[in-house]
Amino acid sequence: MxxxxxxxxxxxxxxxxxxxxxxxxxxxxxxxxxxxxxxxxxxxxxxxxxxxxxxxxxxxxxxxxxxxxxxxxxxxxxxxxxxxxxxxxxxxxxxxxxxESRLHHSIVQRRLTPRLGLITPRLEKELIPLFEELLPPSKGEWIEFQPYQVFCQLAARLTAHAIVGPAFCNDPVWLDIAINYTENLFKTIVVLRLLPSWTHSVVSRLLPSYWKCQGYIRSSKVLLGPKIRELLGRSEDGSLAPDSNEDEFNVLTWLAFLAKGSERKPDNIAHTEVLLSLASIHTTLLRMLNVLYDLTAHPELLEELRVEIYQVASSPEGWNKPYDRLYKLDSVLRESQRMSPPSxxxxxxxxxxxxxxxxxxxxxxxxxxxxxxxxxxxxPEHTPNPDLYDGLRSYRAYMQSQSTPGNSNNSKEFQFSYANDPNVLNFGYGKYACPGRFFASLIIKMVLAKLLVEYDFQFLPGTGRPANLEVHEFLFSWPWNKMLLRRREGSTFSF
Structure with missing residues (x-):
């Protein structure tokens, strides 16, 4: 036009x-x-x-x-x-x-999400060695670290449990694919979308990021192919029953079990797995990172969140399905996403x-x-003083709603993953809202709950909250920013 x-x-x-x-x-x-x-x-x-x-x-x-x-x-x-x-x-x-297919969308919505409670203990158990491996042992002293790099590894390793399952969740080849395909995809998009579309077929071939994306997709087919063919064979002979085996509660197994026609091609399944890792890592990484930046810029909120986490852990229910009861953390997540959305x-x-x-x-x-x-x-008609970061904005609205007769069971409306508010649309709205938002919310809350209890954070002297990088409609964070981290004495979380 x-x-x-x-x-x-x-x-x-x-x-x-x-x-x-x-x-x-x-x-x-x-x-x-x-x-x-x-x-x-x-x-x-x-x-x-x-x-x-x-x-x-x-x-x-x-x-x-x-x-x-x-x-x-x-x-x-x-x-x-x-x-x-x-x-x-x-x-x-x-x-x-x-x-070509919406099967992966249906699997995340109808298979993974209803079973999040069953895979949560496995993820919490995995988080303990991950913290020991990825976070520097500070021994009470302030140490520099790069939060983007740490969260990228945490997001890749934890989401891999649900995307590719235990056979590959710690495989270095898969983790390299999952992390670097995402990075190179956005590099390719940012450059090509600056140029007229008639140049894309030529310019794309000149971009190293384009060829790296192609290589990662090929590598995924080589890596996952044997396992996919095994699962397809078990599906055909009736020995695959993923809904009754917790070790097989992962998208890779469900894809092999439910795929029909051309969906059953191993290369198509492997390709789909790469795209799912893109969506899951990008969402969780950026949200964890921005919440950490926001809380470090507003340290008064840190102690409130820690108190809430301790209260939930010491409640009669204990640390049993706790993440829907972290109302203040939900509020902080919503506020962070309001001010620093992915798009x-x-x-x-x-x-x-x-x-x-x-x-x-x-x-x-x-x-x-x-x-x-x-x-x-x-x-401002939807969010008073929108330029002000107010981490407990949604929490106060939730508490006010609880005082209204008949609203005692409306806590879901104030959760980070809620997608039926016409004025809060980052996850979409209604039945076509992001199907992976519940899984992303679980991972983000799990990591932050342990992180906030066990560590203190500061910006480097003379610096403040890093600014978002806006390119096209996307908001990114600079991956090499550094912060200070210190292990809190005597503070060990329940997992």
């Missing part, structure tokens, strides 16, 4: 400094200040759709009033996977495989057929739409 066609469109264009600013420049403006561009449109056109230029296409940004209707549209009409593949340049990064836009859909919303807004086939989730959640 040329610039003149954009201006003649039904939706106002946001982010153009001049009437005939070239598309290439508009794309660079979006790449460098996407959150500001989208927030400008949100503030100006709060109740109607507007558009911004991104790459060779346009984003149609919908008003929050349409979130309910958008979230209920079937994927045959508005595809979340199609939008994701579009965002992450699937044909150049290997993400195009997600368009400033969300509920992304690529329309596969024309559709007209109930308010008369018509969306043609092939249109990419999204919600301005960062702008919505930081709207």
């Amino acid at each position: 040329c610039h003149k066609e954009i201006l003649r469109g039904k939706h106002p264009l946001v982010g153009s400094p001049l009437f005939l600013t070239p598309r290439f420049i508009l794309n660079l403006i979006f790449a460098s200040r996407a959150s500001k561009v989208v927030n400008q449109g949100y503030q100006k056109f709060r109740t109607r759709a507007f558009q911004v230029v991104r790459g060779e296409g346009n984003l149609i940004v919908l008003p929050n009033s349409l979130v309910e209707e958008l979230a209920t549209l079937p994927s045959t009409v508005a595809s979340p996977h199609g939008a994701l593949e579009h965002d992450l340049l699937g044909s150049y990064t290997g993400l195009d495989v997600i368009l 400033t836009i969300g509920i992304k859909r690529l329309f596969k057929t024309p559709y007209t919303f109930q308010n008369g807004l018509h969306i043609p086939k092939g249109t990419y739409v999204c919600m301005p989730v960062y702008a919505i959640e930081n709207d």
